[in-house]
Amino acid sequence: MAEKTNPIIAESGSAGIIELRKMRLKLPAEGFNLECGRSLKEIEIAYETYGHLNAQKDNAVLILHALTGDAHAAGRHQPEDKKTGWWDFMIGPGKAFDTNRYFILCTNVLGGCQGSTGPSSVNPETGKPYGMAFPMLTIGDMVRAQKMVVEEFGVQQLFSMAGGSMGGMAVLEWMLRFPDSVRSAMIFASTSQLSPQSIAFNEVGRQAIISDPHWQKGDYYDKESRPETGLAIARMIGHITYLSEKSMDKKFGRRLQNREEYGYEFSKEFEVESYLHYQGLRFVQRFDANTYLYITKAMDYYNAAADWGKGSLEKACARIQAKTLVLSFTSDWLFPSRQSKELVKALRQNNSDVSYLEMDSDYGHDAFLISSETLNRVVDSFLDNLYQSGGA
Amino acid sequence: MAEKTNPIIAESGSAGIIELRKMRLKLPAEGFNLECGRSLKEIEIAYETYGHLNAQKDNAVLILHALTGDAHAAGRHQPEDKKTGWWDFMIGPGKAFDTNRYFILCTNVLGGCQGSTGPSSVNPETGKPYGMAFPMLTIGDMVRAQKMVVEEFGVQQLFSMAGGSMGGMAVLEWMLRFPDSVRSAMIFASTSQLSPQSIAFNEVGRQAIISDPHWQKGDYYDKESRPETGLAIARMIGHITYLSEKSMDKKFGRRLQNREEYGYEFSKEFEVESYLHYQGLRFVQRFDANTYLYITKAMDYYNAAADWGKGSLEKACARIQAKTLVLSFTSDWLFPSRQSKELVKALRQNNSDVSYLEMDSDYGHDAFLISSETLNRVVDSFLDNLYQSGGA
Numbered sequence: 001m002a003e004k005t006n007p008i009i010a011e012s013g014s015a016g017i018i019e020l021r022k023m024r025l026k027l028p029a030e031g032f033n034l035e036c037g038r039s040l041k042e043i044e045i046a047y048e049t050y051g052h053l054n055a056q057k058d059n060a061v062l063i064l065h066a067l068t069g070d071a072h073a074a075g076r077h078q079p080e081d082k083k084t085g086w087w088d089f090m091i092g093p094g095k096a097f098d099t100n101r102y103f104i105l106c107t108n109v110l111g112g113c114q115g116s117t118g119p120s121s122v123n124p125e126t127g128k129p130y131g132m133a134f135p136m137l138t139i140g141d142m143v144r145a146q147k148m149v150v151e152e153f154g155v156q157q158l159f160s161m162a163g164g165s166m167g168g169m170a171v172l173e174w175m176l177r178f179p180d181s182v183r184s185a186m187i188f189a190s191t192s193q194l195s196p197q198s199i200a201f202n203e204v205g206r207q208a209i210i211s212d213p214h215w216q217k218g219d220y221y222d223k224e225s226r227p228e229t230g231l232a233i234a235r236m237i238g239h240i241t242y243l244s245e246k247s248m249d250k251k252f253g254r255r256l257q258n259r260e261e262y263g264y265e266f267s268k269e270f271e272v273e274s275y276l277h278y279q280g281l282r283f284v285q286r287f288d289a290n291t292y293l294y295i296t297k298a299m300d301y302y303n304a305a306a307d308w309g310k311g312s313l314e315k316a317c318a319r320i321q322a323k324t325l326v327l328s329f330t331s332d333w334l335f336p337s338r339q340s341k342e343l344v345k346a347l348r349q350n351n352s353d354v355s356y357l358e359m360d361s362d363y364g365h366d367a368f369l370i371s372s373e374t375l376n377r378v379v380d381s382f383l384d385n386l387y388q389s390g391g392a
Numbered sequence: 393m394a395e396k397t398n399p400i401i402a403e404s405g406s407a408g409i410i411e412l413r414k415m416r417l418k419l420p421a422e423g424f425n426l427e428c429g430r431s432l433k434e435i436e437i438a439y440e441t442y443g444h445l446n447a448q449k450d451n452a453v454l455i456l457h458a459l460t461g462d463a464h465a466a467g468r469h470q471p472e473d474k475k476t477g478w479w480d481f482m483i484g485p486g487k488a489f490d491t492n493r494y495f496i497l498c499t500n501v502l503g504g505c506q507g508s509t510g511p512s513s514v515n516p517e518t519g520k521p522y523g524m525a526f527p528m529l530t531i532g533d534m535v536r537a538q539k540m541v542v543e544e545f546g547v548q549q550l551f552s553m554a555g556g557s558m559g560g561m562a563v564l565e566w567m568l569r570f571p572d573s574v575r576s577a578m579i580f581a582s583t584s585q586l587s588p589q590s591i592a593f594n595e596v597g598r599q600a601i602i603s604d605p606h607w608q609k610g611d612y613y614d615k616e617s618r619p620e621t622g623l624a625i626a627r628m629i630g631h632i633t634y635l636s637e638k639s640m641d642k643k644f645g646r647r648l649q650n651r652e653e654y655g656y657e658f659s660k661e662f663e664v665e666s667y668l669h670y671q672g673l674r675f676v677q678r679f680d681a682n683t684y685l686y687i688t689k690a691m692d693y694y695n696a697a698a699d700w701g702k703g704s705l706e707k708a709c710a711r712i713q714a715k716t717l718v719l720s721f722t723s724d725w726l727f728p729s730r731q732s733k734e735l736v737k738a739l740r741q742n743n744s745d746v747s748y749l750e751m752d753s754d755y756g757h758d759a760f761l762i763s764s765e766t767l768n769r770v771v772d773s774f775l776d777n778l779y780q781s782g783g784a
Binding site for chain 1: 427428429524527528585586587588589591592593595596598599600602603604605621622624625628629632635637640641643644645646654656657658660661662663664665668685689692693695725728
């Protein structure tokens with residue numbers, strides 16, 4: 001494992017040129033035991049780092065991605081890359097996650113398809129990709145793997161951590177599972193458990209994948225075709241839920257795509273249809289269908305109250321020691337503010353140090369992924385207060 | 393065509409035993425010209441009637457169904473039928489649509505698959521089912537076919553008409569297209585145009601059907617398998633949008649289906665998943681996939697403001713003469729109250745006689761299909777006032 005972190009290229013405000021690295025977890029002979037009762041003999045976790053770990057190793061900040069995110073949170077892999085990491089507007093010198101001050105770490109979740117061990121990885125027992133032989137995962141499993149990566153860096157307590165959507169669920173799980181290891185934490189557009197509506201949307205997405213004849217019971221890695229159509233449909237469904245009705249109205253309205261009048265044919269006539277198809281096509285180029293199945297299932301399973309409080313979120317939150325910031329967005333209907341407020345209430349019932357902000361936004365669930373001065377200021381101030389009050 | 397209406401069996405509150413009938417429209421030699429520029433040489437429309445047409449023929453009420461509805465709005469086809477028509481709680485002796493007073497008519501839309509001519513009907517030019525050779529339809533086309541049925545009964549002006557969701561769009565189209573022919577009208581949970589979000593959901597449903605290998609470009613009628621998987625997925629997506637988050641919470645919560653603990657497998661573990669699968673399976677037994685494609689497209693196209701007001705709903709509504717009742721439901725997020733209010737505003741700007749009620753309900757978009765004392769009272773009072781003020 002490389003102890004040295006990635007150098008920051010002197011590029012104002014950018015985390016610079018970043019290398020995606022992989023860490024093989026040091027597992028005992030029986031492997032990594034999962035909540036489902038099965039185990040993994042080998043685990044690699046892909047990660048990136050931004051900034052430098054200080055001598056005391058108390059300035060580490062862990063960033064946790066959402067369902068389809070990855071370890072590439074900031075900067076570029078190559079100078080000519082047009083696309084930066086998914087949270088580039090938040091991470092870099094002088095930004096909220098200030099790389100001049102903090103050591104930022106982002107890992108691809110266990111089960112992922114962007115470098116970490118997942119269903120598309122080679123099963124050491126067969127020499128072939130796992131496919132559906134991959135064991136079922138939970139958010140808790142993902143978090144325990146992340147903890148091992150953090151410990152490899154010699155970090156006993158995270159200065160802070162942050163995540164949106166599924167990443168926020170993982171943040172909550174960290175605070176519950178490793179209360180001593182989290183000094184502060186930020187949860188964006190998230191929840192302590194999915195609503196039945198969210199489970200329903202996930203299940204329909206999974207059915208679209210499983211019904212694709214190219215899925216072949218998950219055993220498609222050596223085949224000519226992959227279940228791209230099913231995965232694209234799952235992505236289209238997901239994408240509708242990530243946007244708000246208002247943002248769709250503003251972005252597309254009922255405008256037609258490259259035409260003045262209806263064509264009266266089954267093609268992409270409305271701009272919103274073209275956009276969804278484009279999102280679906282782009283997604284299948286970078287994401288594995290089986291990973292989509294496993295990770296959505298992990299999200300469905302997550303239930304902080306059941307796991308840590310015998311059904312009571314208030315009881316569960318009694319474990320939490322971290323100073324917390326919870327942030328929701330007015331137009332997020334997938335993980336609505338109500339769910340964030342339930343978490344905040346449970347934290348407050350335990351006299352936990354929690355701040356809550358409901359940000360006014362038209363961008364729906366995806367708002368935490370969209371560049372925003374307010375988001376930067378809120379996070380910056382949360383981290384800076386803590387930093388000033390006792391240093392990292 | 394049978395002039396005599398169905399006899400009402402003396403069964404308290406029930407429309408009784410009803411026969412589904414079919415009417416062949418009397419078309420000119422060139423056929424029925426459609427808005428898309430094509431035409432249909434033959435059209436049959438399935439319909440049911442409840443109550444008796446009076447001598448003056450001024451007591452007729454037309455009921456218009458939603459996307460997946462049919463002509464069977466009330467009563468039973470056989471005495472042993474467990475299921476009644478889809479609006480049975482609204483239609484019958486003493487009910488809001490009182491069959492002792494009004495002559496109720498409900499037709500299956502043109503393009504449908506429950507008796508009316510649609511993509512599953514035999515194309516007279518080929519002797520085989522149309523499939524995708526069926527011409528594209530609009531709500532306006534459906535309404536013109538309904539008008540021909542109404543005229544066959546000798547009815548020049550409808551005493552009233554009512555419809556929810558797509559049925560409400562058709563009601564609006566009737567008022568705009570045939571202003572003299574509608575004395576009063578009721579629009580439930582509807583809109584003058586779909587939002588891009590609704591178009592997006594429709595498109596994903598269509599893609600699920602089209603991607604099903606059994607769809608075979610719509611030419612599956614003589615095949616062993618039909619695109620049932622794709623249609624079921626489309627239905628599952630639709631069904632989520634018909635319910636509210638709150639009703640799903642109440643109905644299913646995160647309860648597991650016939651188990652105490654997670655099975656950690658890709659099966660229907662949560663009750664909400666089982667319910668959606670069940671809804672999908674039930675739907676494919678009664679509905680044709682191609683009809684789903686055509687009717688969702690007709691809904692997407694509908695735009696009252698563009699068609700009748702050069703883009704202005706206010707201008708469009710200047711045509712309307714009917715006394716109107718617009719009703720929306722607080723938890724309907726598919727056709728939210730905002731859309732009903734836009735229509736009400738446009739009607740009021742024309743000093744139209746319009747009443748608006750936003751009903752408090754947790755049932756989401758489907759609320760107009762769920763038995764409700766309030767719904768019965770509101771409709772009864774709307775119709776009764778008109779009836780008393782000048783008779784049917």
